[in-house]
Amino acid sequence: MIDTDSGFVTVLAKRAEAAGWQLRQAGGAVPPQELVAMKLNAILVDPAVLGDEGWSYLERLCRELPDLGLVVCTGRSTVAQRVRGLRLGIDDWIAKPCHPEEAIARIEAISRRRRSRSELEAESLVAGELEVRPDKFQAFVGGRSLDLTRREFELLQLLAGAKGQVLEREAIYQRVWGYAMAHGDRSVDVFIRKLRQKLDKHSPSWSYIHTHFGVGYRFDPEPAGIVEEELRPAEPEAEPKRSSGAKHAVAAP
Amino acid sequence: MIDTDSGFVTVLAKRAEAAGWQLRQAGGAVPPQELVAMKLNAILVDPAVLGDEGWSYLERLCRELPDLGLVVCTGRSTVAQRVRGLRLGIDDWIAKPCHPEEAIARIEAISRRRRSRSELEAESLVAGELEVRPDKFQAFVGGRSLDLTRREFELLQLLAGAKGQVLEREAIYQRVWGYAMAHGDRSVDVFIRKLRQKLDKHSPSWSYIHTHFGVGYRFDPEPAGIVEEELRPAEPEAEPKRSSGAKHAVAAP
DNA sequence: CGACCCGTGAAAATCCTGTGAACGCAGGCG
DNA sequence: CGCCTGCGTTCACAGGATTTTCACGGGTCG
Numbered sequence: 419m420i421d422t423d424s425g426f427v428t429v430l431a432k433r434a435e436a437a438g439w440q441l442r443q444a445g446g447a448v449p450p451q452e453l454v455a456m457k458l459n460a461i462l463v464d465p466a467v468l469g470d471e472g473w474s475y476l477e478r479l480c481r482e483l484p485d486l487g488l489v490v491c492t493g494r495s496t497v498a499q500r501v502r503g504l505r506l507g508i509d510d511w512i513a514k515p516c517h518p519e520e521a522i523a524r525i526e527a528i529s530r531r532r533r534s535r536s537e538l539e540a541e542s543l544v545a546g547e548l549e550v551r552p553d554k555f556q557a558f559v560g561g562r563s564l565d566l567t568r569r570e571f572e573l574l575q576l577l578a579g580a581k582g583q584v585l586e587r588e589a590i591y592q593r594v595w596g597y598a599m600a601h602g603d604r605s606v607d608v609f610i611r612k613l614r615q616k617l618d619k620h621s622p623s624w625s626y627i628h629t630h631f632g633v634g635y636r637f638d639p640e641p642a643g644i645v646e647e648e649l650r651p652a653e654p655e656a657e658p659k660r661s662s663g664a665k666h667a668v669a670a671p
Numbered sequence: 672m673i674d675t676d677s678g679f680v681t682v683l684a685k686r687a688e689a690a691g692w693q694l695r696q697a698g699g700a701v702p703p704q705e706l707v708a709m710k711l712n713a714i715l716v717d718p719a720v721l722g723d724e725g726w727s728y729l730e731r732l733c734r735e736l737p738d739l740g741l742v743v744c745t746g747r748s749t750v751a752q753r754v755r756g757l758r759l760g761i762d763d764w765i766a767k768p769c770h771p772e773e774a775i776a777r778i779e780a781i782s783r784r785r786r787s788r789s790e791l792e793a794e795s796l797v798a799g800e801l802e803v804r805p806d807k808f809q810a811f812v813g814g815r816s817l818d819l820t821r822r823e824f825e826l827l828q829l830l831a832g833a834k835g836q837v838l839e840r841e842a843i844y845q846r847v848w849g850y851a852m853a854h855g856d857r858s859v860d861v862f863i864r865k866l867r868q869k870l871d872k873h874s875p876s877w878s879y880i881h882t883h884f885g886v887g888y889r890f891d892p893e894p895a896g897i898v899e900e901e902l903r904p905a906e907p908e909a910e911p912k913r914s915s916g917a918k919h920a921v922a923a924p
Numbered sequence: 925c926g927a928c929c930c931g932t933g934a935a936a937a938t939c940c941t942g943t944g945a946a947c948g949c950a951g952g953c954g
Numbered sequence: 955c956g957c958c959t960g961c962g963t964t965c966a967c968a969g970g971a972t973t974t975t976c977a978c979g980g981g982t983c984g
Binding site: 820821822823856857858861862884885 | 971972973974975976981982983
């Protein structure tokens, strides 16, 4: 929570703790980046402590962290202000002399929506030769681990979860990295490449990730394997380099 | 909305319509089943009109339609009641003498969360032999992809969405490209041609896009197929070139 | 008939993605 | 405490795919 009203802060902290939450408090604007690092569920702000920067800060939060639950709790406000805030992306607006229990309940209500859809994980998922195991934070092919890093795994899990759907870069970034993608960021592409490398290394006869030009990527296991190795069985290919290897299928379900 | 306060209902209906929503109103409890059939986005309830069944009805809604946005808007209420409601699964609780614009904004805020989590605009659309699938950024005929590029798809989606309506070039450009069309720009025409090509290639016996001279284009699937091939079965037409082929129907305004 | 509008094909300009590598950072280890 | 390694981020380049632009000619309208 971002507020300086010590009485409110104290009592809310107590209730939050009683509810089993972990609460962090600040007395002024906190850069969205730091908020990301805190892995927050929701944030409660009294824009009064932000001064003139109030609106721009709230706007920034909504823009860069659309997944974060955002509740404003402040003193006098007009209908126009509340409407503006809600339209901006704020999830709830509470008038300040407010019962802490209600604040807790409202934050809970917001978070409920957020959580409900994402808690579908922990289900082991199979696609082609691939097996994605959230419990082990790893993916396997024939029992052998792909040795994915954290980000790689999260990306793969996201893609594999939205089976068949095309996911746009921004959406991918948003959901894996947790905040809005900066214009021109190529991180997603780079990780897609790493994933494709590892997938191809362990399951060469399948293609999993497909590119949709100008849109994003789509996960869909296809047995479209490259079967030219057996044409020249005596080839002394000591070099495991796959060189310009298989072209990645471009948009053609 | 479930409410009987005619003044509130009237003004809210007006605002909702202005916001482009479709609103249905009832004066008492509606079975969840019927609500499902209405394909609602959110529901606004004043439990006062439900009498003693209020809480049980709300509870039932939360249990059976957890995906539905649920907002309570009623008169006097205690903190305990609001907390109970919010914990139950209600998304927002508004005190009743309330500005309709705020009610709209709050419902919007709730729906925003709901929608962004689930697949946005996953409504697949069928027209003639054509199937437009927003989730795949692609259109299909008989399961085969038309292989549209992003712009082509967006254009087709726009046209197909405004079923039967004639769209002017500037309007099309504005909505697909996102900014105003420069004078003399022929991009729309070019993309219409590309679309017609691909449509005709995969679904030759239908005509989808019609030209309105001096106005714009209109999407309307018609089985007006060109059936002259069978008139000369022995024709050695080795040249698949459609050359000056089928003229595109031009409707008179 | 003449001005304007639209379909068409192809060249030119632009944008997008795959890729390799450098960079910075943090934890693990000697 | 300093080195090393693994990981994530950023950059620049190249090859394509896509979009835009252009010029022509056939159609349409008044």
